[in-house]
Amino acid sequence: xxxxxxxxxxxxxxxxxxxxxxxxxxxxxxxxxxxxxxxxxxxxxxxxxxxxxxxxxxxxxxxxxxxxxxxxxxxxxxxxxxxxxxxxxxxxxxxxxxxxxxxxxxxxxxxxxxxxxxxxxxxxxxxxxxxxxxxxxxxxxxxxxxxxxxxxxxxxxxxxxxxxxxxxxxxxxxxxxxxxxxxxxxxxxxxxxxxxxxxxxxxxxxxxxxxxxxxxxxxxxxxxxxxxxxxxxxxxxxxxxxxxxxxxxxxxx
Amino acid sequence: xxxxxxxxxxxxxxxxxxxxxxxxxxxxxxxxxxxxxxxxxxxxxxxxxxxxxxxxxxxxxxxxxxxxxxxxxxxxxxxxxxxxxxxxxxxxxxxxxxxxxxxxxxxxxxxxxxxxxxxxxxxxxxxxxxxxxxxxxxxxxxxxxxxxxxxxxxxxxxxxxxxxxxxxxxxxxxxxxxxxxxxxxxxxxxxxxxxxxxxxxxxxxxxxxxxxxxxxxxxxxxxxxxxxxxxxxxxxxxxxxxxxxxxxxxxxxxxxxxxxxxxxxxxxxxxxxxxxxxxxxxxxxxxxxxxxxxxxxxxxxxxxxxxxxxxxxxxxxxxxxxxxxxxxxxxxxxxxxxxxxxxxxxxxxxxxxxxxxxxxxxxxxxxxxxxxxxxxxxxxxxxxxxxxxxxxxxxxxxxxxxxxxxxxxxxxxxxxxxxxxxxxxxxxxxxxxxxxxxxxxxxxxxxxxxx
Numbered sequence: 130x131x132x133x134x135x136x137x138x139x140x141x142x143x144x145x146x147x148x149x150x151x152x153x154x155x156x157x158x159x160x161x162x163x164x165x166x167x168x169x170x171x172x173x174x175x176x177x178x179x180x181x182x183x184x185x186x187x188x189x190x191x192x193x194x195x196x197x198x199x200x201x202x203x204x205x206x207x208x209x210x211x212x213x214x215x216x217x218x219x220x221x222x223x224x225x226x227x228x229x230x231x232x233x234x235x236x237x238x239x240x241x242x243x244x245x246x247x248x249x250x251x252x253x254x255x256x257x258x259x260x261x262x263x264x265x266x267x268x269x270x271x272x273x274x275x276x277x278x279x280x281x282x283x284x285x286x287x288x289x290x291x292x293x294x295x296x297x298x299x300x301x302x303x304x305x306x307x308x309x310x311x312x313x314x315x316x317x318x319x320x321x322x323x324x325x326x327x328x329x330x331x332x333x334x335x336x337x338x339x340x341x342x343x344x345x346x347x348x349x350x351x352x353x354x355x356x357x358x359x360x361x362x363x364x365x366x367x368x369x370x371x372x373x374x375x376x377x378x379x380x381x382x
Numbered sequence: 383x384x385x386x387x388x389x390x391x392x393x394x395x396x397x398x399x400x401x402x403x404x405x406x407x408x409x410x411x412x413x414x415x416x417x418x419x420x421x422x423x424x425x426x427x428x429x430x431x432x433x434x435x436x437x438x439x440x441x442x443x444x445x446x447x448x449x450x451x452x453x454x455x456x457x458x459x460x461x462x463x464x465x466x467x468x469x470x471x472x473x474x475x476x477x478x479x480x481x482x483x484x485x486x487x488x489x490x491x492x493x494x495x496x497x498x499x500x501x502x503x504x505x506x507x508x509x510x511x512x513x514x515x516x517x518x519x520x521x522x523x524x525x526x527x528x529x530x531x532x533x534x535x536x537x538x539x540x541x542x543x544x545x546x547x548x549x550x551x552x553x554x555x556x557x558x559x560x561x562x563x564x565x566x567x568x569x570x571x572x573x574x575x576x577x578x579x580x581x582x583x584x585x586x587x588x589x590x591x592x593x594x595x596x597x598x599x600x601x602x603x604x605x606x607x608x609x610x611x612x613x614x615x616x617x618x619x620x621x622x623x624x625x626x627x628x629x630x631x632x633x634x635x636x637x638x639x640x641x642x643x644x645x646x647x648x649x650x651x652x653x654x655x656x657x658x659x660x661x662x663x664x665x666x667x668x669x670x671x672x673x674x675x676x677x678x679x680x681x682x683x684x685x686x687x688x689x690x691x692x693x694x695x696x697x698x699x700x701x702x703x704x705x706x707x708x709x710x711x712x713x714x715x716x717x718x719x720x721x722x723x724x725x726x727x728x729x730x731x732x733x734x735x736x737x738x739x740x741x742x743x744x745x746x747x748x749x750x751x752x753x754x755x756x757x758x759x760x761x762x763x764x765x766x767x768x769x770x771x772x773x774x775x776x777x778x779x780x781x782x783x784x785x786x787x788x789x790x791x792x793x794x795x796x797x798x799x800x801x802x803x804x805x806x807x808x809x810x811x812x813x814x815x816x817x818x819x820x821x822x823x824x825x826x827x828x829x830x831x832x833x
Contacts, residue, residue, distance in 0.1 A: 199699045203742070224667075224697030226736040226751055230803075294788050294807035295744065356796035 130182045131260055132164035136173045136201065137217065138193040142239075143168060146187060146217065149246045150253075157250070159257050161185065170194050170201045178208045178278075185256060187237075187249075190218040202232050210275040210308065211263075213256045217245075233306040259305060269322065273301075273310050280308065284324065288338050288355045290317060292331040304355065328369060329362045336372060344369050390429065392500040394421040396507060397439075400465025403511040405458060407451045420446055432556075436549060440466075460538045463545050465511070470548070471573055472507055474566045533587055540583065544576045595710070602678030609665065609681050620654070627651060670698040671739065673705060679713040680737065683720035687735055692727055697738035705746050707789060707806055707814040711782050718779040719750045719802045726754035726800060744808040751801045787815040 133150055137143040147166045154161045164184075165176040170192050177184065186205055190198035202214050214234035216223075228234040235255065237248040269284045286303045292314050293300050299317065301308045318325060318333050327333045328351060343352035349361045351369065361369060398421065402409065409417070420442055428435030440463070447458045480499065548569065555565040627650055634643045665684055671677040680696070687694045705712060720735075727733035735752045783791040788809045794801040809815050 197699075224695070224699065224738060226695065226749060227697040227699060227738040227740055230738065230747065230749055231740045231742065293745075294790055294805065356794040356799075356801075358793050358795075 131159070131161040131185045131213070131256070132180055132182045133161050133185045133187065134164055134173055134176060135166040135187045136168070136170055136192065136198070137166075137187075137189040138168050138191070139189075140168065142189075146245075146249075149249050150187070153246070153250050153253055157254070157257075159253060160260075161253070161257070168193075170196045170198075173201065174204055174208075177205050177212075183260065184209055184212040185253075186212060186214045188214065188216055190216060190222040202234065206232060207276060210278060211280050213260070215249075215252050215256075271321065273308070273312075275308060275310055282308075284322065284335075285337065287325075287335050288353060289335060289357065289359060290314065290325075290333040291359075302355075302357070326365075326368055326372070328365050329360045332359050334359055339372075344373050346370075386429075389497055389500060390422065390425045392497065392504065393425050394418060395504055396469050396500065397421050397425075397443075397466065399504065399508050400468055400511050401462055403508070403515055404461045404465055407454070407458070409450065413450055417443070417446060434553075440545075456534060456538050460534075460541055463541055467545060467548065467573075468510070468514075469503075469507055471569070472510060473503060474569055476503055476506065478563075478566060537580070537583070540576075540580065544572070547572060599675060599678070602675065602682060605685065606678040606681045609685050613665065624654065627654070665694075665696055667696045667698040670701050672701055672703045673709060675709045675713050676705070676716065679717055680720070683717060683724070684737070687720070687724050690724065690728055690733070692724065692733040692735055695734070695736040697736065698740070700741060702739050702741060702746065704808060704812070705806055706809045706812060707786060711785075711814075715779045715782050715804070716748070716750075718775040722776060723750055723752035723800070723802075727752040729755050730798070746806045746808065748804045748806070749801060751799060753798050754800050756795070756798050785816055787817050789814065 133154070135143060135146050135150065137146055143166055147163060150163055153159070154163070162182075164180070164182075165173060167173050171194070173186075184205070186202070188198040188201055192198060192201070196204075198216060198218065202216070205212060205214065214232045216228055216232075216234055216236040217239060218236065219239050223236055223238055225236060228236050235252045237245055237252060239245065263281075270281045271284060271287065272279060272281045274280070282301070282303055286305075288302045288304065290299055290301045292298070293309060297311055297313070298309055299312055299314055301310060314327070314331065314333060318327055321333070324336050325333050326336050334351065334353065338353045338355060340352045340354055343354075344361070345352065346361070346366060349363065349366075351359050351361055353359065398414075398417065401417075402414070421439070424435060424439035424442060427438060443462060444455070444459050447462065448455045451458060476499070551568055551572065552565065555568070627646075631643060631646065631651075634646060665681065665688075668677055668681055668684070671680065684694050684696060720737075723735050727735055730753050733753065735750070737748075737750050739746065739748050741747075780791060783789050783804065786806075788807040790805040792803040792805065794803065806814070
């Protein structure tokens with residue numbers, strides 16, 4: 130179950146967005162519920178993390194408060210790292226690149242009032258899909274804690290894990306988003322299975338994500354399907370050479 | 383004879399130690415052996431020929447260093463020469479001290495004693511070299527030694543002429559028949575003069591660089607001001623227009639002419655929205671960068687891109703006060719990224735560039751995203767195949783970022799989107815933490831888990 134929260138400073142718009150969300154949920158039969166709608170970001174913050182359900186937050190950027198939507202989203206993310214965020218805002222406040230990278234958030238532009246509902250539907254369909262995939266099944270999963278919340282991820286969804294430049298922090302990158310967790314890379318690699326390979330002191334990659342002919346020994350980098358380019362250290366080449374040979378053999382036979 | 387051989391071998395080490403400690407390039411074992419052989423032959427030659435042999439030695443080592451690393455021959459040669467001079471100066475100082483204990487003139491007669499002398503010399507030399515290297519690494523970034531090629535060239539010319547005077551001094555003194563103490567005092571005086579000259583030279587260069595930076599900064603600031611003025615101007619004309627149109631609508635309302643209002647609204651008011659969207663307003667979020675150099679640099683590049691009809695988006699929602707990286711380095715890297723993005727996106731039908739900076743706790747992330755025509759050439763190939771300024775630029779940027787311990791460079795290519803992502807963790811030092819040269823060598827104890 131996803132709890133939908135809406136924060137919007139304009140009362141009329143708040144009502145409209147709430148109505149849209151309710152209509153979409155009942156029409157599409159999503160496993161969601163409108164939990165909290167408010168004008169006041171502080172009131173919304175009180176709701177965050179209270180429920181065991183994951184939250185979906187629809188936030189306006191400009192709020193009539195000392196906290197704007199960006200600050201609010203930062204606070205929510207800290208309290209609930211695995212939540213979903215969608216920004217609803219005016220054209221000149223929309224920042225797709227920032228939203229996507231900092232918050233992994235979608236956005237709805239208020240520009241054309243007629244299209245808001247359509248955009249909201251698109252966003253919610255996408256989130257519903259992501260959410261259903263994230264529910265762990267029997268497949269191997271990796272579980273870790275961020276800020277006291279337990280998060281489970283399929284092995285197959287992990288693209289790479291790398292050390293952060295901060296001490297004792299590592300970054301786990303999945304298709305959708307990145308998680309920052311405490312720990313040592315060397316401890317984590319021991320809990321994972323053979324599809325993961327430590328190609329560099331600070332990188333563990335999922336070998337299933339290596340591009341075809343993606344191992345480049347000339348520049349000592351490996352290209353992943355996700356578009357990421359990871360470094361290879363000289364001493365870790367052996368394992369990848371092994372991998373490349375095996376793959377070629379499979380390709381021939 | 384055997385002892386002479388040992389002395390020759392030991393002298394070879396006296397040449398090799400400073401080189402192996404100071405040279406920043408990786409020298410393989412077989413290269414070391416070849417170097418050893420070259421030096422050994424030269425030393426034998428020197429013993430036979432006298433000090434003229436040193437020049438032959440310098441030339442042959444120079445040629446070999448050139449074969450190992452073609453790019454940085456001047457730097458490598460300077461290091462070798464400096465190491466040699468360091469050795470000679472140390473040798474003289476030791477000789478003077480030694481002379482206090484033993485009678486100086488008989489050292490070279492007793493080969494065994496001479497061997498002991500050389501061994502002590504080697505130990506002291508190694509210690510001194512390591513000490514100098516440590517000090518250099520510590521002070522390197524206080525002085526910011528990012529000198530250009532030209533400056534290195536002048537420095538090496540000074541160093542080479544010093545070496546020539548040094549050798550000439552020795553040769554001439556031997557011919558004229560100056561006593562050794564005079565020769566030593568001469569050499570030490572020369573060295574003192576040399577150190578003072580180099581110090582003053584570097585000081586002057588730094589002053590020059592600072593002035594140059596100030597000028598550049600001024601230029602960027604001018605561009606920024608012009609951009610702001612342009613923004614203000616277009617804003618004023620739009621507001622002016624808007625007021626006119628609103629007052630016209632007021633007239634229509636007074637006349638209760640609904641049809642005319644509707645028509646007017648559709649025809650004149652609605653299109654204004656797009657007018658507002660377009661143009662210079664997109665750059666408004668640049669205000670949030672509070673680092674003047676970076677701000678003016680990004681403004682300049684964004685203005686350039688806008689002029690080329692590229693759809694530029696700047697997304698900086700919160701004030702960025704601190705980025706733990708040398709601002710000259712950062713603006714160099716960003717301008718390379720921007721040039722690259724402009725060049726690549728302009729080839730597409732709808733060129734787009736997005737730029738964002740955000741801060742999370744103690745980390746600043748900078749992302750530059752552009753669309754391009756994906757030709758299947760991978761990132762690292764772009765550097766080598768395209769050639770010219772374009773390719774070298776990206777490699778330079780990568781090399782600069784690699785210098786920092788607290789900076790991570792994460793390039794990414796998905797389909798038609800090219801992303802440059804730089805993560806900078808805040809550290810106490812405003813100029814960022816630099817990688818020690820020793821750290822470049824890999825962990826030896828790392829295990830291969832597949833094998």
